[in-house]
Amino acid sequence: MRRLLIGVVLVLLVYAVWGYARGVPAPASAVGSIDAQKARERGAELGEKAALAGEKIKAAASDAATTTKIKAKMALDEIVKARAIDVSTDGSTVTVSGTVHSRAEHDRALLLARETAGVITVKDRLSLVAER
Secondary structure, eight states: OHHHHHHHHHHHHHHHHHHHHTTOOOOTTGGGGSOHHHHHHHHHHHHHHHHHHHHHHHHHHHHHHHHHHHHHHHHHOSSOOGGGEEEEEETTEEEEEEEESSHHHHHHHHHHHHTSTTOOEEEEEEEEOOOO
């Protein structure tokens, strides 16, 4: 029932926007005069776009959550200096970049990224620099 109501509202909205764009005001009794096929096609098109946008938002939120988990692990770790390391996530692939001051810090940063749930691949872009 809810989907039907949303569909009817969407059809009316599409018709009103379409009429406004053509410079024709939508009459109060426009429901009976809507070209049903065009309205269905436009509604389906908008529904598909909304679904794709929802999936992109979901993926971006998942990537951000993974990045945040890894950065939090690094911030709490005694070996890794998290402020000098950047983490980016694209699906199940994590890229760790920045500078580290020891091999132990390098290995620990990569381990923290690898052992995070959902991570399959870790790209190592860390640079080892000598301490001053």
